[in-house]
Amino acid sequence: MSICKVLVFGNRLVEKDKLPLELIPYLEKEFPEIEFKEFDSIEDLQNEGSVLYIIDSVENIENVTIIYNIDQIEISKSLYTLHDMDLGYMLKLMKKVNMI
Template identity: 50%
Template sequence: MKIYVFGNPLLREDRTAIKIARKLAKKFPEIEFKEFDVVEDLEEGNTLYLMDVVKGLEEVKIIENFDSIETKKIFSLHDYDLSYEIKLLKKIGKIKKVFLIGIPFGKSEKEIEPQIHLILRKWLAQLKQGS
């Protein structure tokens, strides 16, 4: 299993997912946590697993429906964001399912890490069962 981790390690408010992924990589050696820049190409496949900070969440949440996420109009590459890329890849048939671990903006790592542990254990169990 590979989880793409988004964020900017230079910005305090945007590096939470990266910091947590680095800790989780030690606890979940069977999962590859890949720090990722949106301008890179996502690998194609049936299912993508992602992790990023999301404004507006109160607790860790799995987001599967990207249709409900508002995307802004793109005028340059600086406007290109994750939700736009996911919608585009789904529309052209490059990916089928996307699961995003949404990390609440501004929450402490200690507060959210246990919630992410539960999600990862559930996903690993499902993969082992073949579902």
């Protein structure tokens, strides 16, 4: 299966979260056949299909890590508001309801 689109998460206003977005021009040059889509809203994630390729910054990971299985993602056990719902939580929720 060839990759045709990669969702790139990040926030240009947050220093520790902007690196993936800064990589987009380099990735587009290296892989012109792939669309690198800047993505910042997990609410729209379900519209991207059931097979997802994602680049994101993650706290407490020091090296580039490829995650093949959503079960490898650790999420906080406490969810108090929708602001606590991050990409990892959303991916696990989508898997649970068979969206991915």
